[in-house]
Amino acid sequence: MTPLFRRPARLVAALVLALGVAALVPGLLQIGDLADLVGRHGRTLAVVVGLVVLGELVRVRMPSGREISPLSSASAMAAVFLGPVAGEPTFDPPAGLVVVVVAAGLLIAAVVRRARHQPAGLSPLAARLTGVGVAVELTRGWGSPSLWAALADPGFSRGAVAVEMMLVAVTGLLVELVLVAAVRAERQRSPWSAAVRDEVGEAAPLTAAVVVTGPMVALMAPVLGLLSLPVALVPLATAYAAVHQYARNRATNRELIATLAHLTEHGGYTPEHHAERVAQLSVRIGRVMGLGERQLRDLEYAALLHDLGQISLLDPIPDGATVLAAPADQRDIAAEGGRIIRRAEILDDVARYVEGQTTPYRMVRELGEDVPMASRIIKCTNAFDDITGGSMDPVRVEAAMERIHLGLGYEYDPEVVDALAKVLEDVRVGRVEEQPVPG
Amino acid sequence: MTSRTSTHDPRWVATAAYIAVVATLAVVLAVVAFVRDGVPDLAALAVFLVLSVLHVVLPEAAVEGRVRVSLSSVLLLAGLALLGPAGASVVGALLGLSQGRRLPARYRAFNSAQFSLHATVGGLAFLWAGGTAEASRLTDAGGILLGLAVPLLVADITQAAVNLVTLAGVLRVAQGVPMRHQILLILRGTGLAYVGYGVIAFIMVILWSPAGLGPMAAVIVLAPLVVAQWAYRQHAEELRGQERALEVLVSALEAKAPRLAGHSARVAELSERMAEHLGLGPQQVADTRMAGMLHDIGQTSLPTRLVRGLDLLDPEGCREYARSGATLLGDLTILRGALEPIRRHRDDGDVDGEGAASLPARIVGLADAYDLLTQVGSPDGPLHAPSQARDLLAARVVDDPALVRALDHALARGAEVGRAT
Numbered sequence: 001m002t003p004l005f006r007r008p009a010r011l012v013a014a015l016v017l018a019l020g021v022a023a024l025v026p027g028l029l030q031i032g033d034l035a036d037l038v039g040r041h042g043r044t045l046a047v048v049v050g051l052v053v054l055g056e057l058v059r060v061r062m063p064s065g066r067e068i069s070p071l072s073s074a075s076a077m078a079a080v081f082l083g084p085v086a087g088e089p090t091f092d093p094p095a096g097l098v099v100v101v102v103a104a105g106l107l108i109a110a111v112v113r114r115a116r117h118q119p120a121g122l123s124p125l126a127a128r129l130t131g132v133g134v135a136v137e138l139t140r141g142w143g144s145p146s147l148w149a150a151l152a153d154p155g156f157s158r159g160a161v162a163v164e165m166m167l168v169a170v171t172g173l174l175v176e177l178v179l180v181a182a183v184r185a186e187r188q189r190s191p192w193s194a195a196v197r198d199e200v201g202e203a204a205p206l207t208a209a210v211v212v213t214g215p216m217v218a219l220m221a222p223v224l225g226l227l228s229l230p231v232a233l234v235p236l237a238t239a240y241a242a243v244h245q246y247a248r249n250r251a252t253n254r255e256l257i258a259t260l261a262h263l264t265e266h267g268g269y270t271p272e273h274h275a276e277r278v279a280q281l282s283v284r285i286g287r288v289m290g291l292g293e294r295q296l297r298d299l300e301y302a303a304l305l306h307d308l309g310q311i312s313l314l315d316p317i318p319d320g321a322t323v324l325a326a327p328a329d330q331r332d333i334a335a336e337g338g339r340i341i342r343r344a345e346i347l348d349d350v351a352r353y354v355e356g357q358t359t360p361y362r363m364v365r366e367l368g369e370d371v372p373m374a375s376r377i378i379k380c381t382n383a384f385d386d387i388t389g390g391s392m393d394p395v396r397v398e399a400a401m402e403r404i405h406l407g408l409g410y411e412y413d414p415e416v417v418d419a420l421a422k423v424l425e426d427v428r429v430g431r432v433e434e435q436p437v438p439g
Numbered sequence: 440m441t442s443r444t445s446t447h448d449p450r451w452v453a454t455a456a457y458i459a460v461v462a463t464l465a466v467v468l469a470v471v472a473f474v475r476d477g478v479p480d481l482a483a484l485a486v487f488l489v490l491s492v493l494h495v496v497l498p499e500a501a502v503e504g505r506v507r508v509s510l511s512s513v514l515l516l517a518g519l520a521l522l523g524p525a526g527a528s529v530v531g532a533l534l535g536l537s538q539g540r541r542l543p544a545r546y547r548a549f550n551s552a553q554f555s556l557h558a559t560v561g562g563l564a565f566l567w568a569g570g571t572a573e574a575s576r577l578t579d580a581g582g583i584l585l586g587l588a589v590p591l592l593v594a595d596i597t598q599a600a601v602n603l604v605t606l607a608g609v610l611r612v613a614q615g616v617p618m619r620h621q622i623l624l625i626l627r628g629t630g631l632a633y634v635g636y637g638v639i640a641f642i643m644v645i646l647w648s649p650a651g652l653g654p655m656a657a658v659i660v661l662a663p664l665v666v667a668q669w670a671y672r673q674h675a676e677e678l679r680g681q682e683r684a685l686e687v688l689v690s691a692l693e694a695k696a697p698r699l700a701g702h703s704a705r706v707a708e709l710s711e712r713m714a715e716h717l718g719l720g721p722q723q724v725a726d727t728r729m730a731g732m733l734h735d736i737g738q739t740s741l742p743t744r745l746v747r748g749l750d751l752l753d754p755e756g757c758r759e760y761a762r763s764g765a766t767l768l769g770d771l772t773i774l775r776g777a778l779e780p781i782r783r784h785r786d787d788g789d790v791d792g793e794g795a796a797s798l799p800a801r802i803v804g805l806a807d808a809y810d811l812l813t814q815v816g817s818p819d820g821p822l823h824a825p826s827q828a829r830d831l832l833a834a835r836v837v838d839d840p841a842l843v844r845a846l847d848h849a850l851a852r853g854a855e856v857g858r859a860t
């Protein structure tokens with residue numbers, strides 16, 4: 001029987017969408033003025049929309065997999081603040097229409113991204129519009145005289161105007177980040193606070209650079225005209241390039257660690273893709289449990305390398321399934337893996353996680369032994385993958401879960417097993433990347 | 440140059456003289472600038488001086504020995520437009536002095552003189568090219584272009600050129616690095632970045648003066664650059680992580696084949712020295728070194744018992760794992776240049792109709808063979824004495840005397856370094 005009312009599966013996402021639409025409403029009510037606006041500010045609008053689109057197309061993919069578009073955010077903020085422009089009429093549309101202009105840019109970018117088969121989610125878009133809406137209201141609608149009026153009046157101190165604009169930009173961008181984090185927390189079922197911390201933490205450096213760019217444009221425009229928009233993006237682009245390179249490097253390092261995991265596979269010690277599967281599952285569980293980005297990275301590396309110790313075995317374990325091996329052998333393998341990894345000083349934590357993966361949970365419960373959460377996660381995911389052999393066949397998954405449940409509280413940490421169950425329920429849980437909509 | 444260099448060393452004397460000449464030139468030009476323009480705006484100068492000691496808390500981010508985002512270049516350029524050459528000379532001197540606090544005093548003196556010199560020359564070039572001394576009067580596009588943008592570009596190029604020549608000069612005198620080589624190296628590293636610094640300095644001047652923002656302009660403009668520096672520092676850390684991860688690869692091999700402990704590192708070092716002696720480019724030297732480090736990785740895919748009993752001196756039995764090593768690493772873009780030498784270091788001449796192996800492959804092959812003969816040996820055979828091994832190998836690669844000479848040279852240099860430490 002279907003219940004009369006069911007709480008939508010993604011309440012927060014729906015709410016954020018509603019906020020995005022609400023931010024658009026004032027502008028849509030004034031849509032009649034749009035033709036006039038385009039007539040008077042055609043060039044300004046073209047530059048703003050063009051840069052928003054361009055910025056969306058050159059997103060940077062952060063190490064966690066989340067994508068950010070600093071150049072587009074900065075261009076949108078520039079439109080929020082823009083007032084007098086040398087060689088052009090003062091940019092004075094009603095606040096609502098500024099949001100519509102930004103939305104137009106985002107929409108064009110989304111269409112282009114779709115055509116290129118890149119993900120273009122609705123909720124990040126709604127969050128962006130809400131942030132822009134808040135900023136534009138604070139700038140153009142709030143206070144008397146408004147911040148925007150102060151910008152156009154040379155009687156006000158430029159320094160004070162600049163500081164106020166930066167504060168408004170921070171507010172708008174924070175609203176966006178928190179909304180995105182909320183949607184993500186709901187989807188990947190991680191704690192709210194952890195999602196906000198990760199979202200803000202990872203975006204913070206680039207956001208700092210974005211915050212100053214909008215005011216930079218607005219203050220230069222009276223002197224430099226429309227040229228100030230592309231010119232002001234140069235310092236931000238420097239930061240963007242640096243972050244891009246760093247993120248790419250992180251990806252290379254992961255590849256390198258994955259190659260280490262392949263060593264045991266090529267040698268026939270462990271089944272193909274076992275390490276990769278254990279790593280993916282572990283990271284998703286880690287996210288659900290609210291681990292920080294740094295811990296997640298080390299967890300991923302440790303999960304990839306958890307069987308490395310098998311490399312020097314004289315007699316390979318059947319199918320490389322350590323869960324079926326004698327406990328003493330398991331410990332020897334983990335210790336050997338840790339010893340090999342310790343050779344790289346900066347991977348000490350990873351080595352510790354690999355070494356801890358064989359300790360049963362009761363050692364934590366009864367003897368208070370300090371076993372890192374990452375090790376407990378790997379213990380569980382490794383057992384799961386050893387038993388299912390990587391198959392997602394419901395019968396095998398159930399068999400694996402049954403076996404793990406038998407060891408609940410004795411071998412495995414109940415919290416981890418809980419998180420594993422959540423992750424198995426829904427493919428979106430614990431993933432940062434937007435999954436392509438099925439069908 | 441090491442700290443042990445004596446004051447009687449002719450090179451030391453020449454370096455000191457060079458530094459003295461640069462310093463004198465810097466002082467003379469600064470005096471000329473002061474006489475010509477008088478004292479600059481003291482309040483603005485004070486702000487710039489505070490900014491130029493920012494290095495003390497925010498050292499510039501260097502990746503692979505190269506500064507990626509130079510705040511000082513931006514400061515100097517904006518400074519010469521806002522303060523004039525006289526003010527720029529003072530800012531330059533302090534900026535140079537605040538760099539590299541762990542360097543010996545005379546290097547810091549050189550930095551100070553050199554920064555001041557290129558700042559003053561840049562300032563003079565700015566005025567010469569029609570740059571305005573009163574940026575606040577810039578209001579129309581034409582004025583901004585001719586009174587600021589173009590002169591700033593001229594100053595940028597001049598400053599970079601003076602910087603380049605004086606820097607390459609001191610490296611020539613102190614370390615004997617050929618100037619042409621050094622100039623090309625620096626240009627390739629930072630040439631384009633200078634254009635970016637010019638644009639950023641331009642923004643800072645516009646915001647500071649015609650837009651009426653004053654010193655706050657520095658905060659707004661430098662914030663993204665500080666972010667960029669942060670990211671480059673992370674980047675540098677990841678690069679170190681890469682090296683470490685490669686060490687783990689070797690460590691995994693050595694866990695499997697304990698008798699090879701240290702072998703990979705020795706072959707890497709020997710290969711690197713040989714590649715340098717044979718005049719390969721920096722990237723190829725690095726690739727050769729990497730190939731030397733990872734040449735045995737293929738052994739990890741063999742059963743442990745087999746690996747421990749393997750006769751590594753038998754060329755036929757080892758070609759297979761060389762191939763599988765390259766396959767194993769084939770997905771890693773950073774190792775692209777090292778794959779061929781890893782795959783073919785065991786090939787003598789034309790194998791499988793692939794033609795002759797590359798020079799890096801032959802280098803690694805010879806270095807590997809030498810280390811196996813002298814340090815590892817076959818499972819039950821004796822080790823060879825270095826001279827004996829060398830002659831044995833020279834007979835084997837008789838058609839490639841340059842390679843043998845490179846081996847001799849590399850061994851001699853290795854012994855030299857060994858004695859020194």
